Each structure stands twice: as C-alpha cells, then as structure tokens.
Amino acid sequence: MQLHTLVLNCSLKKSDETSHTQALIDESLKIFKDNDVTYDIVRLADYNIGYGITDNTGEGDDWPEIYEKVKAADILIIGTPLWLGEKSSIAAHAIERLYGASDHTNEKGQAIYYNKVGGVVITGNEDGAKNAARSILYALSHIGFTIPPNVDTYWVGEAGPGPSYMEAGRENDFTQNNVKTMTHNLMYMARILKENPIPVEGNVLA
C-alpha cells in the first residue's frame, strides 16, 4: 500500500535560509524514504497565505494549493520552531487554515481529515516543545486526525540563549529515538486506517 506524507514546515524563515526544524524533519524523511513512503515538503514562509477561517480567502491566497496537498496526504507532519515557548505564528496560521476546512467532508460525510494521522517536529534553543506539541496535536485531533502514540519529536537545549538543533542536538539520543518511534507509528497507523477506515457511526457532520 502506497502512503504519502505532507510536511508543513512553519519556520519563520523562507527556504533560502537554513531551518533547524527542517534538519530534524529530514531525519524522519530518511525513514519514510527507506519504507517507500513518498513525501512533499511545504515551507509555508515561501507562500502568501490569506487570513480567515476558510479554505480559500480569494485572489492571491496560496492556501488552496496547499490544501490540495493536505487532502492527498495520509500523514501530516507540522514542523515548528519555538518562540517564547510557543509554536510559531506561521504554525498558528496553518492551523487556522486547516480548521477553515473542518466542515468539508469525505464521501461518507465525515470530516475530511478522517483516516489521516498527524505528528509534530519541534526545535528550539530552549523550552516550550511540549507546549507546542500539545497545541498542534490537539488541534489536529479536534478536526479529525488520529494521533498515534509518541508522535511528538523535539529538541530543545538548556534554559537560556544557546545553540540550536544543528549545532547541539544531532547527537541527542532521546530526540533521535523519538524520530524513529514517531515515524514508524505514523506509518503503521496510517496503514491500518487506510485498510480499516473509520465507519460512519456518530461522526457524520451535520
């Protein structure tokens, strides 16, 4: 069975700049590749994304093409840096736009995100990873994604200003183990949900 992953990298930097979050995401992508899972990466800072709780804010809004990629994916990974202990404003923006289609349905009348799974990859020079994971994973779950166990991969350093993931985190066993656990659990759960889609029972949108 072919699985496909979409990564939304919510770095504040455009793709002409190095993203520490992308470096950690890349660890997960290697495993997807080894398991013949295809993937697509969207660096949201490169796009012009409109504001509002809708799937399309009109002319000039790049979200509709990103939304097509979301619909095509079995697995969605949201990557974000940390600022003041929270996910980036671009991650907040992405979630608003995902939420903007939460009334769209699949052919059974369930939320469009049913039978998809979600995970997060987070980097920061200190503190805030669990808070950002909490926020993103809950939002995904609330709009229809399934959250497998241990799909919060992160690296943060010691309290205070300090080095970032690429300088100081690549050797962190805890983080490197989390990447493996997350990626395998995402693949497995996506596969069994594709084989056994959630039946219509109490979950059709009005």
Add this chain to the structure above:
Amino acid sequence: MQLHTLVLNCSLKKSDETSHTQALIDESLKIFKDNDVTYDIVRLADYNIGYGITDNTGEGDDWPEIYEKVKAADILIIGTPLWLGEKSSIAAHAIERLYGASDHTNEKGQAIYYNKVGGVVITGNEDGAKNAARSILYALSHIGFTIPPNVDTYWVGEAGPGPSYMEAGRENDFTQNNVKTMTHNLMYMARILKENPIPVEGNVLA
C-alpha cells in the same frame, strides 16, 4: 471482541456528592453499554493516592489497584471539571501517576499503554475545556495511548459564574453529538488496535 473501558472521574468531590462531569460521562457510558462494552468508573477523590512519579508510593497508596484497572482497560476516559480554566488538581495527579509507569512495558517491550486509546470528558460553568483537553490528550499520547479523532467531549457555559452541566448543558446539541462521536471513535479505534497491535519497530523502550 470484548472491549473494556475505564473512566477516571477527577472531580474534586467524593462519590457521595453529585458530579456534573459524571452526568456527562454517563451519556457516553450508555453508548458503551448498548455496544456491549463493559466499563468501570473510579472516582479518584474517594481514594488515597500517593505523590511521586512512580506506580507505587508504598504503604497506604491506593494507586496500585487503580493501575491494575488501567492495565485491564482498552479505553481510558479521563473526566474532569474546570477550575480557573484548567483541569482539576486530581486530574493532574492522575496523569503524574500514569506517567509513573511510563517505563513499564508490554510483552513486546513497548510502553504499557500501547494499543490503548484515550479520550476526555470535561464540564465547567465557563471556559477552559479545550485547554484541559489539550493537556490531558497530549499527556496520554506522550506516554503511549492512541488518540482517535474528536475524543474531547465537553460542556461549558457563557463567560462568568453560571449554571453547571446538569442544570444547563443537557440539551446542548454540540455536546451531545460530541459524546456520540467520541464514544464510537474510541470503540472503533480500540477494536482495530486490538486486532492489529502496533508492531515492534522503533518503539521499544530502552
């Protein structure tokens, strides 16, 4: 296939007092019963639970018997009231104790909570439900539970002091629909995880 649910009601009141959270939980239990899912309810305020990140704090600690119930369950529902927009201190306590066994493993060496699913039921007279759901569902996911879509059932009233669930929430369509969605999604995901347990790959504890 027989499924079993454990409800941890984290009301600050002992079971000789009425719990609004229990009243909303009961809506879910009716559906479990109709689907031949057995259940057990623990009102944590009735027990003497020790402090510490361990499965057993020693003499006088009632957690070990509750932990046996957690292990026996396929589905775990945490119920909590809201105070200052957060889950109760008893819910925080329960999560610490669940976390205290996060290094326990099943026969495959995975976290003991693998292949179990979790959900939340929350009531408050105003505001805070999503914050409490975010906290509890993330904690469960981080220690090994799978979180199906839409397993955050809640009722809250308008801003400010006001009536509670049993007085004002029973007719709320949104909440009543959530109960159905949550309960069915919990049952379905518990069933497919029981039939298709998560394989050992990247997720064995050291």
Add this chain to the structure above:
Amino acid sequence: MQLHTLVLNCSLKKSDETSHTQALIDESLKIFKDNDVTYDIVRLADYNIGYGITDNTGEGDDWPEIYEKVKAADILIIGTPLWLGEKSSIAAHAIERLYGASDHTNEKGQAIYYNKVGGVVITGNEDGAKNAARSILYALSHIGFTIPPNVDTYWVGEAGPGPSYMEAGRENDFTQNNVKTMTHNLMYMARILKENPIPVEGNVLA
C-alpha cells in the same frame, strides 16, 4: 499626568469588516476617554508585517511604525478573537515582533518595555479565553511589562457554534465588570509606574 494607551487588535479581519473584539475593546476605550487617557488603535490585519524575531525585517515591513507606537504607550492592550481555543495567528505574530525588540533597552539599560503595563481583551463564540489570556499576559510579562490584577477581559458563549459578542455578549455583567476593573487597574498601575519607575537593580540587560 498624561497616559497613553495602544490597542493592537489582532482580529483576522481588516478594518473594513466588523470586529467583535473591537466592540468589547470599545467599552474599555470609553473609560479611558472619560479619564483623559489618549489612545491609538492598530488593526494589525491592515498592515504588512514581516516574519522574524527582530524589530525590523527590512523593506516593506510595517512593524517599525507600529513599534514606535508601542514605545510611545504607557498601556498596551492586545485584543484577539479565539480559534480552536487559542489566540489568533495575528496575535502570535504580534508577540513575536514585540519579542524581537526584547533586547532593546531604555536609558537605564532595562528592557524597553519596563514601566509599561499590559492587558488583554478576548472574544469568541465559545471557550479558550483563559488560555489566550494566559499566553498573551505571560509573554508580555516575560519581556518586561507589568501585569496589574484582573486585566483579562473576555466574552465567550456556551460550548459549540453560536452567536458572537455583539449579538450575545453585550449584556453579560461579568464581562462588563471586567472591562471596568481592567481599565481602572491598567490606568492606576501605569500611573504609579510612571511616577515610580522600576530602579536599576538586577534588571539591566547584558
């Protein structure tokens, strides 16, 4: 003593559309006016604000003119709607940009935001106000603002989709009392901090 307030309205809508959050902010502004406190309102959705943790992202970035207004203010109020129980992405963006000047100092070498006070005004059709207040007030406090008591004014309705503040919240006594408490406490604390600025002791930036 002349006091000045800046309101950053973080609605996702531009100022040609009605903002429920603005309607609640207006209740506070009436009190400021009655007390001869001047004010300025910035609807952030009208501006082109760059991304990055800096006070100036370069050509086309409108933040520098907003930052001048922040520096000129004694009182800063952040207004935000709620989406999925969190502050808007525009509020997250504003906080990132405020944080981008957290290494700027006043003439004493303290953080530039010292001796200013902050508050929040939040509206949503349901749930999330305390979570958004918690996030915004903490961020302000962490970068140098003082937080007087009871400066979280909000209105939210009952769980589920429903009417917004202008339709259903204007008569809410709790919210209307909060507006008064917040506005008076902001004015008082701004005044005593202006008369008694925080002395240099342990709080000069390196």
Add this chain to the structure above:
Amino acid sequence: MQLHTLVLNCSLKKSDETSHTQALIDESLKIFKDNDVTYDIVRLADYNIGYGITDNTGEGDDWPEIYEKVKAADILIIGTPLWLGEKSSIAAHAIERLYGASDHTNEKGQAIYYNKVGGVVITGNEDGAKNAARSILYALSHIGFTIPPNVDTYWVGEAGPGPSYMEAGRENDFTQNNVKTMTHNLMYMARILKENPIPVEGNVLA
C-alpha cells in the same frame, strides 16, 4: 518598610527529601535576606490539604493555616517541579485553594490578594518551564495579584532524561540572572503597592 515573602514549594517530595526547586528558591531567599525582607517557606507535601474551591474544607484541612500565611505576605512565590511539561499536581492544588478565597475581600471590598505580588520558581530536567509559569502567573493575576516583569525564574536541561538543577543548573548564567531580576522586581513592586495601594475604582467585588 518591612516586607514579607511566602514561598509555597509544590515539590511532590516532603521536606525530608531534597528538592531541586528549593535549591533554586534558596538563591532568591538570599537576596531577600540581604534586603531585610523576611520569609516563610511552606513545603506543601508535608501538609494534609483538602479538596474543593473553598478556603476551608473542614476538619483535618491544613489549608486554613497556610491561608493565614498567604494573607500575611506581601510577596508570594510558587515553586514547582515539572512533570510532562506541566506544573506539579500540588501546584495545581495550591492554586485551587488560593482560588477558593478569591471572593474574600480586604477592608475596601477588593479581592483579598490585591496589593500583593507574585512570582514563580521552576525546575525540571527538561522542557515545560514557560508553560508552568504561564499557568501559575495567570492564575495569580486573575485572582488579584500583580505580576511584575520577569518574575519567572527557571532552570531546565536539554531534551530528554538528564541531570536536575542541583547537578547541572547552578552555573547557568541565564537562570542566576533571572533570580536577581525576579527578586528585585518583586521587592520593588511590593513596596510601591504597599505605599500606593490600588484605589477602589471598578474593582470592588459584588
């Protein structure tokens, strides 16, 4: 002017065990001592504290004597360890009990906590400090405390299991600077609020 500080240490361990959080609190207490500010430390795990949103749950409840200490203090510091990226359940419990007297008033009819200031001291082996600070400082502010700038002192280590504050954090410049900033700002703001108590205007409880 004599100032007095109360520290509520919300460690899960009783005072016969070493608390890393206490070790960081002690850094603050040295500064209070050097400035002739008296202090009292309560290790909450040593007490039997009842459950419920009230100042007194009846026979056997030790909170009333702690509440007397809260009332006698100008400065309240809540100390907490981190578990799963959140404050301890004992910290949650303390906040519920503080909240239980939020309708008590001073002689002017304002919330009993008016003219007091609050801060937090947090330690953990990794991640969660800002989340815990956000929760505690907001709760204090919501019930009447004033929050001076930079009163969130914390130490956390790199992602994953690892050493605690006493082993690895004592040399952290960021944390040691925060202790100084926090302690001086708490003392200053407590002093000016004692000299200039918040006047009755819009803030008398009904």
